[in-house]
Amino acid sequence: MTTPQEPIFSTFTAATTATEVMAGVDLAGHLAVVTGGYSGLGLVTAKSLARAGAQVIVPARDPDRARKALAGEEGISVHPMDLIDPDSIQAFAAQFVRRGQPLSLLINCAGVMASPLARDLDGHESQFAINHLGHFRLVCGLWPALVAAGTARVVSVSSRGHQIAGVDFDDIDFISRPYDKWAAYGQSKTANALFAMGLDQRGSSLGVRAFSLHPGQILTDLGRHLTSAEINAFDVFDESGQQKIAPELGLKNLDQGAATGLWCATSSALEGKGGVYCEDCDIAPINNLEIGRKGVARWAANPEFAEQLWLISEAWTGVSL
Template sequence: MTTLQQPLPSPFNAASTADDVMTGINLSGRLAIVTGGYSGLGLITTRSLVNAGAQVIVPARDVERAQAALAGIKGVSVQPMDLMAPASIRTFCERIVQQGQPLSLLINCAGVMASPLVRDADGHESQFATNHLGHFSLTCGLWPVLKAAGSARVVSVSSRGHQIAGIDFDDIDFNRRPYDKWVAYGQSKTANALFALALDARSRDLGIRAFSLHPGQILTDLGRHLSRAEIDAFDVFDENGQQKIAPELGLKTLEQGAATGLWCATSSLLDGKGGVYCEDCNIAPVNDPASGRKGVAQWAADPELAERLWRVSEQWTGVTL
């Protein structure tokens, strides 16, 4: 299988921070939307984009919480939206499209991880519904303003967790197989990577490029469903109970974790490129299991699987570009 996954001579690496990759970037007059933009990696991303001059909209299910977290950051506004509620996504998109301002950056950062089995109103498993279907509907709904920008990027935060599982197209929603929260998470993160691949194939001729990425292994509110024993198994704490920082091993600070997404959103090295999965501020190679976990699994970089996922997503959400 030919692949787009060819690393570049990037000046950045695993230890690079959000400030490093945003040095010299000017986003004045540009509009960005960041889901999950009020906590963890999303908050760093929002602040970095605002500091570069962008106007940022943060959609949030809990508007008051988001406003409190973003208080004092000028150039950012919060609007209600719930990724598990299609009607909420539709209302948000209609409002943005009616305002008419071109959308230069859509960063799909919100997500859930290893949660108990919950289903949305349509019966879809919640991790797949939130991490993929909600962002699929959001991107399609914002299509008119993405096109209007003339040059735009859509960035989806995936995870190295995609290596846990590909997509079981015969039973995505765990209607027949036993529910496994980690398999469900891995499946949804594979979907993030395949979504970027399929979207880019449809949008590149319009100047819209799509990317997915692994931010690093960072303990954030994303781990709220994990037990202490599960967290300890990740070996992220030292003997003093402090979080380990070893970016070369994937153990990053929030500022280091946000760097790759911001690099995908703004780097001129990616001009004319898209549909790729990135990590450590570079395009990642295809993973060789014998050499460790670095890189993207073949099942998350397969154009045929990306097209199959796109068709399922259209069918399940009832939306398209």
């Protein structure tokens, strides 16, 4: 059943932390995969799931860095995988499926933002290739393990940046139009939301539900391609140079930023629901002028666009569920 893109008025708020969301959550006996689980929001997410009893696997482009970041954390293991490399994704997924263990949670945190123009080996623009196509390949590869769980959730970290641009189905790869790093980022984040819709439509009858979300505006390594001027333009620092924390304005710390993704992954309030974009630990409304930048753009909650993206993704990657 399609879940309405309307708030359910959860008991949490914009200021809710990962610690508060996970209070009382018992994930003993469950297996989770967290991409990007060794820095920023992904690191908080991986640690939170493990401390709730889950066994967590972190696929990493830089395994040594990941192991160093996760040193001393029980219940978390690191395996090599690069989201821009199809062979690497296939190898990771195949090895995982051979374990024969069901996968309860897949949290797609890894990504790039506003990077210079680059392309994967197939010529696809790198932000779209990493943020969307890489995770599409990963989900398809892990599909048998997700279905085997009986009830599984796939959570994709999108961004309010999706409001910058929808998916330009006529020129996703910036072949005919000039490259714009922000339009490319917005397009890839819209793709995250549309992917959750398409995946939920296909997986709900098998017990696999999917969600996308905006975590908040948090200064992390995701901004490594930005200049100081670009970062300052976001108005994230106070007069003393410290990062502003104002959750009601979307300015969050890491613990607050990880909360919505963990809520999507574990909340009983979302049982029987899926395919929706969330923010501030609730299902987000459709964006309109009255609510400012909150909510999801109509182009990122359009089932026809979700289907179009799914078919293109299958064609471009050569994989499917």
